[in-house]
Amino acid sequence: MNKWILYLLLATVSIGQAQTSSSKTALTAIISNIEKQFNVKFSYAVEDVAAITIEKPAADLTLSQTIEYLNSKVLLNFKALDNRYVTVSVLNKTLPVCGIVFAQDSQTSLPGASVRIDDSSKGTVTSKNGGFTLENVALDATITISFIGYESRQFTANELFAQDNNCKKIFLKPSKEELNQVLINVYLTAGLQKYIDGSTVLNTKKFGILPGLVDPDVLQSIQALPGIESTNESIANINVRGGTNDQNLMLWDNIKMYHSGHFFGLISAYNPNVTNKVVVSKNGTSAAFSDGVSSTINMSTNDKVGTAFSGGGGVNLISADAFLEIPLAKNLELDVTARRSVTDLLNTPTFTNYYQRSFQDSEINANIDDKSTNSDFYFYDFTAKLLFDLNDKHAFRANIIGINNALNYAEYSNPDQSESKISTLSQKNIGYGGSWKAQWTDAFNTEAITYFSRYNIDATDYRVPTDQLLTEANEVLETGTKLNAFYKVNANLSLLVGYEVNETGMLNQTTVSAPAYSSTIKGVLLKHAVFTEAEYNKNNTYLRLGARLNYFQKFDKLLVEPRFNLRQQVTKQFALKLEGEFKNQTTTQIMDFQDDFLGVEKRRWVLVNNEDIPIATSKQSSFGLEFKQNKLNIELTSFYKIVDGITASNQGFYNSFQYSNANGSYTAKGIEFLANKTARRFSTWISYTYSTNDYKFDSFTPSTFPNNVDIRHSVSLGLNYDILENFKISVGGIWRNGQPFTSPIEGNETVKSGNNTIVNYGAPNSKNLDDFMRFDASFSYTFNFSPTIKASLRGGVINITDEDNVINRYYKINPNDSNKTIEVSNKSLGMTPNISFRVHF
Incomplete structure (x- = not known):
């Protein structure tokens, strides 16, 4: 009997549930x-x-x-x-809408996803739990939700109606265009992500804050990653796993750039407020890219045609900028930006510190209080991009970028300053590019890319004491075309085949008036490359396997470059990572100590000739362990890199090899560690890098000695905390060993060389500077002027404790005693505040 009663109760419940569900x-x-x-x-x-x-x-x-x-x-x-x-x-009425955005593949929330109301400037981004709310949305409005690497979705306002606070869960599918999915959504701070292939992605429009920064400076932000730092505190001299800055491939919307810094390297030359995405690869790079034997830094701007007019602008204590996104038609948009320094109009503490840091070892700084001299410095950059979608299958893009730094230095020859001798320095990089993306079938698409890049240094240095005029010019002209063809075999496997041709021409010219001297060196190099790779991503395995074949027509030389990138998820928490690559580089920068401009600019781009300047090649492998659980990410990576074909003139030696011509190599090996914990209101991290980096020049004695950027131990840590939803702070610090330097032989500091007296240096790079240490802090406060106008106020202090750090040391002959030397120590930035205010509509 009890059994039948139980059956009857179960049947009653089932009928009730059926009735409720229907x-x-x-x-x-x-x-x-x-x-x-x-x-x-x-x-x-x-x-x-x-x-x-x-x-x-x-x-x-x-x-x-x-x-x-x-x-x-x-x-x-x-x-x-x-x-x-x-x-x-x-009904002609408005209503509140809300939702929570998730990644369909990982079922995790997507903070920083874009939520926009079509045909209006109104929108928001999702919070750290992926949620969003919009008030007073028109009943007939269409809402588009998008996130990098995922397919966008559209909803009507009625579908997202926030009735009884019941917010709809929204799942975004990974983009069909790439198997390279996001592995970590919030990496150190909002807007920093990590892809499954190991590359790091910086989304500047959704960027949070990092210690000391008031803007998401592209080249400063990536220095928060292990293995990436600047030994001389300059973003124009980024060292990736022991390499020099010219060994980093810089791409802006597929245009190869030859200039990276304003203010002689202290500020990124790329406007962070219009950079949509930056992908940084240290190893295991796609076969579609060559050059940059140390890293690839691939920057791109907005690539989607919008329907609403939007823009914004901002100002800080160094520069001011503005940008506009202008829909010209349903399928046509124009994006324009401009940024200029305000330092020639407004003298600020930030500018004073940057100025003294840039010119501390130059004639300009030596005469900074001299009323018989005057200097004027400014910089600017601009971009424009035309986006045209012919239809949903064909998209065309055209863009331009311009970068300029200018310095004028006057020395007056009479008290009333009516007569002067003017010296000038101009650094420019302008690039033009275009692309055509075509989706021929659901499985097959192509991309055609072309670009032109021009870089110039033009300097005129009038040396008053000797009545001598020195002019210098360094010019780079490069054109490139690339064709990519992608075929999606199935949901897990895609293939890439491509062809690339580049022609690079370089000119170096020096003229002197007294005594009369002129030197002009020109070179042109044509390079062809074919490449292919397969990318596989299924369940717990990601594999990208590729190869690139490079042909140098001038030298009749072939170089084969295999690429390998594997990630295997072993358990739910643990994964193994294995990467490897061969790369080459045909351009390099040399340090010209004899023909420097006022002690400021010593670097020149030169082209390889496969003789005294050979093609630089690199071989690199790395193995890593990854742990991820409860938003705690721990990474441990070991790497081994050999770069061959470097030149002594490229390294900037301050030792007995300073004026030597020789070819050599360096070997960098080490371990990188990163632990990052994120939660709803905070993110904290600590990174540590141990590495050894040694030169090998067979013609030198000794032939093996420490690299100029041999930093054995480097630690960085930081904490971001959301005090309120719209008020955030960030604090952090950096500690590392001082870099190597070479001192004169004690008691025998100078030696005669013909008619000249030179420094008698001891063993190269046998000593180290004192340890470098710096603490930084910043804050961010956001607010709304109206539903469509948003604003942010950010402040930051670099080196908040005003540490007296020496970042370089060298020696020169004492003019009062040729048997003695003078020690010159270049200092890092002292305590440097900055503040920015931005408006977006």
Whole structure:
């Protein structure tokens, strides 16, 4: 008996559940029943009611009560015209909407996803838990939700109606265009992500804050990553796993750039407020890229045609900028930006510190208080991009970028300053590019890319004491075309085949008036490359395997470059990572100590000739362990890198090899560690790098000695904390060993070389500077002027404790005693505050 009672109870519950699950009925069916019950006729548009379901009204209601019930349940206006006709219309009203955005593949929330109301400037980004809320949204509005690496989705306002605080869960699919999925959504700070292939992605528009920064400076931000730092505190001299700055491939919207820094390297030359995405690869690079034997830094701007006019601008204590995104038609958009220094108009503490840091070892700084001299420095950059979508299959892009730094230095020859001798320095890089993306079938698409890049240094240095005029010019002209073809075999495997051709021309010219001297060196190099790779991503395995074949027409030389990138998820928490690559480089910078400009600019680009300047080649491998659980990410990576074909003139030696011409190599090996914990209101991290880095020049004695950037131990740590939803702070610090330097032989500091006296240096790089240590802090406060105008106020202090760090040391002959030397120590930035204010609409 008990058994039958149990069955009866279960059946009753099941029937109740079935009734509950089917308690809602299509509105069209309800309207049909009402028409029959009251002998009335409803007038409505089918599309207005087709998707709506509600509970049936009670059968004992009158017609007026039934209409009142319908008006309370749906966002439609039911109105009885008489006893026979009822009209149904869409309400002209607004409503609140909300949602929570998730990644469909990982089921994790997506903070920083873009939520925009089409045909308006209104929108927001998702919070750290992926949630968003918008008030007063028009009933007929369409809302587009997008996130990098995922397919966008569109919803009507009615679908996201925040009724009873019940927010819809929204799942975004990974983009069909790439198997390279996001592995870590928030990496150190919002806007920093990590891809499954090991590359790091910086999304500047969604960027949080990092210690000391008031803007998401592209080349400063990536120095928070292990293995990337600047030994001389200059973003124009980024050292990736022991390499020099010219060994980093810089791409801006597929244009190869030859200049990276404003203010002689202290500020990135790339406007961070218009850079949409930056991908940094230290190893295991795609076969589609060559050059940059140390790293690839691939920057790109907005690539989607919008429907709403938007823009913004900002100012800090160094520069001011503005940008506009202008829809010209439904499928056509123009994006323009401009930034200029304000330092020639406004003297700020930030500018003073940057100025003294840049010119501390130059004639300009030596005469900074001299009334008989005057200097004027400024910089600017601009970009423009035209986006045209022919249809949903073909997209065309055209863009331009311009960068300029200018310095004028006057020395007056009489007290009233009516006569002067002017010296000038101009650094420019301008680039033009275009692309055509075509989706021929669901599985096959192509991309054609072309670009032109021009870099110039033009200097005129009038040396008053000797009445000598020195002019210098360094010019780089490069054109490139690349064709990529992608084929998606299935959901897990894609193939890439491509061809690239580059032609690079370089000019170096020096002229001297007294005594008369002129030197002009020109070179042109044409390079062809074909490449292919396969990318596989399924379940716990990611594999990218590729190869690149390079042909140098001038030298009739072939170089084969294999590439390998594997990530294997071993358990839910642990993964193994293995990467390897061969790369080459045909351009390099040399340090010209004899023909420097006022002690400021010593670097020149030169082209390889496969003789005294050979093609630089690198071989690198790395192995890593990854742990991820409860938003705690721990990474441990070992690497081994050999770069061959470097030149002594490229390294900037301050020792007995300073003016030597020789070819050699360096070997860098070490371990990188990173631990990063994120939570709803904070993110904290600590990174540590141990590495050894040694030169080998067979013609030198000794032939092996420490690299100029041999930093054995380097530690960085930071904490971001959200005090309020719109008020955030960030604090952090850096500690590392001082870099190597070479001192004179004690008691025998100078030696005669012909008619000249030179420094008698001891063993190269046998000593180290004192340890470098710096603490930084910053804050960010956001607020709204109106529903469509947003603003942010950010402040930061670099070197908040005003540490006296020496970043370089060398020696020169004492002019008062040729048997003695003078020690010159270059200092890092002292305590340097900055503040920025930005508006976005």
